[in-house]
Amino acid sequence: MKLKHYISFLIVILSITTGFCQEKKFKVHTVAFYNFENLFDTINDPDTYDEEYTPSEGWTLKNYKKKLDNLSRVLIELGTSDAQKNAPVIIGACEIENRRVLEDLTKHPTLLNKGYKVVHFDSPDKRGIDVGFLYQEKHFQPISYINVPLYVYENETASDKKDKKEGEETDDKGAVDAKTKRIYTRDQLLVTGLLDGEEINIIVNHWPSRSGGEKRSSPYREAAGRLNRKIMDSIIKINPNAKIITMGDLNDGAYNKSVKEGIGAKLKKEELKKPADIFNPFEQMAKDGHASLFYRDSGDIFDQIMVSEQFVSKDKNDYATFKYWKSGIYNKPFLIQKTGQYKGYPLRNQNGVPGFSDHFPVYIYLVQEVK
Template sequence: MLIIKRAFFIVGIALCIASCSISERTISNSNEPVVVGFYNLENLFDTINSPGVRDGEFTPEGQKMWNSVRYADKLDKMAAIIRHLGDTIGVNGPAILGLCEVENRSVIEDLVAHNSIKELGYEIIHRDSPDRRGIDVALLYQPSVFEVKNVKAHPLYIYDQNDGDRIYTRDQLLVSGLVKGEMLHVVVNHWPSRYGGEERSRPSRKAAAQLSRSIVDSLQSINEHANIILMGDLNDDPHNVSVKEELRAVVKKDLQNDDLYNPFAEKHQEGEGTLCYRGTWNMFDQIVMSQSLLSGSASLKYKNSYVYSIEPLKVQEGKYKDYPFRTYVGNRYDGGYSDHYPVVIVIE
C-alpha cells in the first residue's frame, strides 16, 4: 500500500500556456500528415557504471556483459526502426517521438547522431528523473515541424506505507509547442512497473494516472479545446483501472465530457498488443488524445493509429515466434531490438 501525494498544476501550466502563446508563427505550412510515435527502447544504457545509479548490470563487468560492441549494435537497430516509423504514409521518421528506458542524455545524443537518422535533424528534450535504475523518458522532435515553447517535468510522489520512504520513479514530461501554427501539448510517461505483482503494484500506477489526469485537467481548465497527446509505457492495459477510470482514456463509443480518446484500447480489444507475456498480448504502450483532435473543424486532426510490428522486430521461429525480438531475455543476450513494439498515430 502507498501513501499518495497529489498536486494540481493550474498555476504552473498557466505560465506555460502564457509563454507558449507569445508566438503564433507557423513553422510548417505543408499539408503533409504529422507522424507522432512512442518507443520503449528496452534499456538503452551506456557502458559506464555511474555513481548513485543501479546500472552495474549494464557494464562489461556486469551480469549482462554489456559492452561497446553490443551498445553500437543496439544503436544501429533503434535508429533503423525510428527512421522507418513513418513508412505507412511515406515519411522518414516521426516528427515527434517519445522514448522511455533511456539512461541519460548522452545515449540519446548518440542515437540522434547515428547515420541512419542524423539527416532527420532531431532535437532532444530530456530531464533526469530520480528513478533508482537511472532510466528516464525523453522526447525527440523535428524543429521544422514542432516549435517547442515550454518544457516541464512533473515528478510523481508516492511513498511506501511501511517505512514512509519515497518510491522514486520516472517524472512525467510535458512539452508544449506549435505544430503548423497550432498549440500542441505532449505528455511523455513511463508509469511504475508491475514488479511484485500487478495487484500489489497497482496503487503506484493509479497515482501515476492521477498525476497525468491532473496535467490534462490543468491544460483544459485554461483552454477547454487544448490539443493534448499523452503517450507512454503505462505498464497497464487500456481496460485496467489506472487507464480507463483514473486517466479516463476510453474507446470512441464511450467518450464523455473531457475523456481522452484511446485508439489503442480498440486495437487491444481486437487482440493486438505491444508486448507478450506467457502467450498473452498486453497493450502497455499507448498514445491517447484530447477530443479536440477528433473534431471535424480542428486544424490538427487525428487520422489513424497503428502498432509498428514489422517482421524484423519479431522472433522468427520456435516457442516464442512472433513475440518481440528482445535485446535480452533475463541475462541472456539475444541481440534483438526491444521487448516492446513502437506505437504510432498520424495527425492531419
C-alpha cells in the same frame, strides 16, 4: 518525382481523403512512442543501478552501437508509407539511461538528416531509467517543458506479500526509501510546443511496473493515472481549447482502472463530450486482439497514445487544424523473435546480444488539410 512514386503518392492521398472530400489533400505527421528497453551507455554511473550494462558485464561499446543501429532502423521506418516518407516528427521514449544516449541516437547516420533534438530530465528512478522526447526541429518547436514527479509510497500488507511472491518477473524494480517508504519512479514529462505553427501539449509516461504483482502494484499506476489527469486538467483550465496527447508505457492495459478511471479515457470518439475528455484508440485495438508486448504467452497493449477531444473532428470535412486520423502498432517481421521459447514475441536483448526491444512501438497519424 519518379512515375511509380507519384502514382503511389496519389493513391495514398486518395485513401486519406475517402469519406472527406475527393478533391482535398492532406499532410500527415506521425507521432510515436517506443520503449527502448534498457538503452544504457557503457559508463558505470555510481548513482544508478547500471552495473549490468558495463563492459565488465559484457555490455561493450560494440553492443551499445549495435543497439543504436537497431533502434535507428525502427525509428526511420516507423509510421512511414509510400506517401508519408518522413519518420515520426515526435517520439516519446522510455527506458533510457540519460540524455547522452538520446543524443547518440539522434546523431546516428540513419537519423542524422532528420534533425532530431532532445528534451530530457533525469528522474529519481534509482535504476537509472528516464523518459525522453525527440522532435524534428523542422516541424516542432518547444515552447516549454517540465518534469512532474510522481509520489507513491510502499504500503505492504500480509496479503500484499503473498501477491509479491507470485508477481510478475521484471527488471524494472523501483527503489524504496527506507525512511519515507517513497518508491522512486519516473517523472511525467510535459512538453508544449508548435507543430507546424499549431500549439499542442504532449505528456510522456512510464508508469510504475508490475513488480511484486499486478494487484499489489496497481495503486501506484492508479496514482500515475490521476497525476496524468491532473496535468491535463491544469492545461485545459488555462486553455479550454488545448490539444493534448498523452503517451507512454503504462504497464497497464487500456481497460485497467489507472487508465479508465485515473485518466478517464474513452473507448469511442462519440463519448467525447467536453474538451478534457480523452480518446484512447488502443482500447479497441486490444479488444481486437492486437498487442505491443507479451508475457507468459499473453499479449496486451501497455504502450498507448491518447488524444484529447480537440483532436477528434466532429465534422468529417473540417481538417483545417491537425486532427487524429488513425493509430497503429509497428510490428514488422524483423522485430519479431523467429525461434525458441519466445517465438512471436518482440525481439529483445538476450544472451548478451542487443535486440530491438521487448515492446513494439506504437504510433498515431495526425492529418491537416493542405490549402
